[in-house]
Amino acid sequence: MKLARLGPAGHEIPVLIDGDRHLDLRGIVTDLDGAHLASTVFEEIAAARDAGTLPDLDGAADMRVGAPVARPGAILCIGQNYAAHAAESGAAPPQVPILFLKTTNSVGGPFDDVDIPKRSVKTDWEVELGVVIGTRALYLDSPADSARHIAGYVVGNDLSERDFQLAESGGQWSKGKSAPGFTPLGPWLVTADEVDASDLRLRSWVNGQPRQDSTTADLIFDIDHIVWHLSQYLALDPGDVILTGTPEGVALSGRFPYIVAGDMVEVEIEGLGRQRQLFGQA
Secondary structure: EEEEOOOOOOOOOOEEEEEEEEEEEEOOOOOOOOOOOOOOHHHHHHHEEEEEEOOEOHHHHHHOOOOOOOOOOEEEEEEOOOOHHHOOOOOOOOOOOEEEEHHHHHOOOOOEEEEOOOOOOOEOOEEEEEEEOOOEOOOOOOHHHHHHEEEEEEEEOOOHHHHHHHHHHOOOOHHHHOOOEEEEOOOOOOHHOOOOOOOEEEEEEEEEEEEEEEEEEOOOOOOOHHHHHHHOOOOOOOOEEEEOOOOOOOHHOOOOEEEEOOOOEEEOOOOEEEEEEEEEEO
């Protein structure tokens, strides 16, 4: 299933996308948040769809598309998880997953405009596969246990200010990762039963020019390993989002210019949709 949230920021309406229809889910869930991402809720939604009891949402085609997950409790990010990206960043491939955090108020909709932060001269793009947790995961016995804790997958753009991340970091990366709008998610959450996350194509463009083009088959640490590994250190709660790393082809490589006001960035993952951000200046 494809689930989305439509409407003004802070007032989005949960919907099921069924072909060209947008079916209103408010009779089943108040929002697509951690409390409503369990498999039992998905079963209830599917049953209502099949029974024809979900109404169409009037005016859906003209509504803003919000992030498909409301108010994630945490955004956990895996750094340098593609060998080629690690190399273009000047680092060896990691031996264990690198974890950093983004603030949850950096989340934006997939087509929202984004402001380049004040003082920024190195704002960068990063297409990433996002994993949405559906069932609490803590101290999993093995990576084989991970799949049952995943609600679904989303497209993410891990926008980054490289000077803030690296030169002004103090040793951590989050300063360069957490500006308003720096975590666009969506357009949809696609439930895990419909996604084979082992070999999805990821691409990005700036002003229509290709930048990244790779697949999740090139991940150093795959999805099941990441969920299991993180669960050894912290609790993954329903609604949490894990961004799993970006392939080569970002501005940090030195091959492309950084984002400036007026640029349009697009990112896409096979089967999960495409998003677009127009950049202004804060």
